[in-house]
Amino acid sequence: xxxxxxxxxxxxxxxxxxxxxxxxxxxxxxxxxxxxxxxxxxxxxxxxxxxxxxxxxxxxxxxxxxxxxxxxxxxxxxxxxxxxxxxxxxxxxxxxxxxxxxxxxxxxxxxxxxxxxxxxxxxxxxxxxxxxxxxxxxxxxxxxxxxxx
Amino acid sequence: xxxxxxxxxxxxxxxxxxxxxxxxxxxxxxxxxxxxxxxxxxxxxxxxxxxxxxxxxxxxxxxxxxxxxxxxxxxxxxxxxxxxxxxxxxxxxxxxxxxxxxxxxxxxxxxxxxxxxxxxxxxxxxxxxxxxxxxxxxxxxxxxxxxxxxxxxxxxxxxxxxxxxxxxxxxxxxxxxxxxxxxxxxxxxxxxxxxxxxxxxxxxxxxxxxxxxxxxxxxxxxxxxxxxxxxxxxxxxxxxxxxxxxxxxxxxxxxxxxxxxxxxxxxxxxxxxxxxxxxxxxxxx
Numbered sequence: 001x002x003x004x005x006x007x008x009x010x011x012x013x014x015x016x017x018x019x020x021x022x023x024x025x026x027x028x029x030x031x032x033x034x035x036x037x038x039x040x041x042x043x044x045x046x047x048x049x050x051x052x053x054x055x056x057x058x059x060x061x062x063x064x065x066x067x068x069x070x071x072x073x074x075x076x077x078x079x080x081x082x083x084x085x086x087x088x089x090x091x092x093x094x095x096x097x098x099x100x101x102x103x104x105x106x107x108x109x110x111x112x113x114x115x116x117x118x119x120x121x122x123x124x125x126x127x128x129x130x131x132x133x134x135x136x137x138x139x140x141x142x143x144x145x146x147x148x149x
Numbered sequence: 150x151x152x153x154x155x156x157x158x159x160x161x162x163x164x165x166x167x168x169x170x171x172x173x174x175x176x177x178x179x180x181x182x183x184x185x186x187x188x189x190x191x192x193x194x195x196x197x198x199x200x201x202x203x204x205x206x207x208x209x210x211x212x213x214x215x216x217x218x219x220x221x222x223x224x225x226x227x228x229x230x231x232x233x234x235x236x237x238x239x240x241x242x243x244x245x246x247x248x249x250x251x252x253x254x255x256x257x258x259x260x261x262x263x264x265x266x267x268x269x270x271x272x273x274x275x276x277x278x279x280x281x282x283x284x285x286x287x288x289x290x291x292x293x294x295x296x297x298x299x300x301x302x303x304x305x306x307x308x309x310x311x312x313x314x315x316x317x318x319x320x321x322x323x324x325x326x327x328x329x330x331x332x333x334x335x336x337x338x339x340x341x342x343x344x345x346x347x348x349x350x351x352x353x354x355x356x357x358x359x360x361x362x363x364x365x366x367x368x369x370x371x372x373x374x375x376x377x378x379x380x381x382x383x384x385x386x387x388x389x390x391x392x393x394x395x396x397x398x399x400x401x402x403x404x405x406x407x408x409x410x411x412x413x414x415x416x417x418x419x420x421x422x423x424x425x426x427x428x429x430x431x432x433x434x
Contacts (some may be wrong), residue, residue: 018157059188124342125253
């Protein structure tokens with residue numbers, strides 16, 4: 001059995017140890033907010049936080065998550081109560097098809113510097129095929145500071 | 150075909166000692182560190198049915214230690230930790246800069262230096278920096294420990310001279326005797342992040358008081374089956390002033406130590422031309 005914390009809740013997983021974290025999150029825990037893009041660690045769509053740091057969940061076998069903390073987009077907010085970062089994405093049109101958004105939100109939620117240049121560098125590992133990035137960057141830079149994101 | 154979880158066997162040692170012992174008893178197992186390259190292959194169905202030695206439970210090989218001779222980087226230190234380590238950034242900035250361009254944040258947080266070496270990609274971004282710093286790879290197996298100079302660790306594309314049952318414990322980098330006069334790290338890829346290098350260079354040069362070259366160290370990745378030092382060019386410039394003529398001869402000699410190929414990422418001609426430009430710019434800057 002593998003025990004981990006997902007969005008603050010203790011979870012136990014009893015399936016095969018070499019299942020990918022993204023599949024465990026989506027299939028075993030029903031957390032379908034995390035999306036699979038390329039499955040090769042190139043696009044950033046499946047990014048979750050592992051012990052508070054962005055990581056590609058398509059490249060992590062769940063056996064490596066024993067005893068660790070995972071945060072997914074479901075941990076940020078929900079449709080009724082979006083967090084400030086999510087609200088900013090909605091307000092500044094940082095979302096088009098939305099497939100890359102959960103991964104971008106997770107990486108952006110950990111950014112210390114949020115000037116445009118730092119945000120562009122910080123999001124370099126995320127591909128968006130809709131927006132051309134301008135609105136995404138703006139959504140992050142215009143998120144009100146001072147509150148927990 | 151996709152990765153099939155049920156086809157996999159996973160050994161999960163909880164200490165270095167247990168890892169060595171489990172690997173000795175299961176020499177066909179594949180050690181797994183951050184998995185950032187292995188999982189790509191596995192996801193595509195290219196590694197089903199294997200037995201893995203998951204090193205994520207091993208705590209001993211995760212720190213950067215200062216020794217009298219230099220830094221000893223644990224095999225399971227991540228690229229993010231290399232990128233952010235203040236001592237490494239001061240003493241071995243080329244390695245810190247290389248670590249900062251491996252994949253992107255979400256890969257740097259997972260991929261390890263030891264895993265990078267065991268994976269032995271010709272395009273690994275950290276290898277040219279390790280080559281100019283003349284790093285040593287430390288290993289352990291049931292037979293004991295050994296030290297391999299970095300360049301002798303690799304035997305070909307994705308091949309190492311590590312034996313079954315042998316694990317990398319640390320990468321030792323000796324302090325430089327003197328600060329270099331100039332240094333270079335440059336990765337040339339298609340995208341700012343996640344790119345696999347077309348060519349990747351690291352270099353150090355020390356000059357005498359009369360501006361002649363005391364020592365040049367120049368290494369290239371993605372230009373041969375394994376990382377290469379430009380021995381012919383390094384030897385040629387020794388004791389000479391760095392004039393345009395000297396740089397031109399060094400650039401001509403560059404090809405003696407590499408064998409670039411055409412592949413999906415670039416062409417041999419482009420790789421050679423860009424690498425020569427990097428060498429020329431470095432020598433004449």
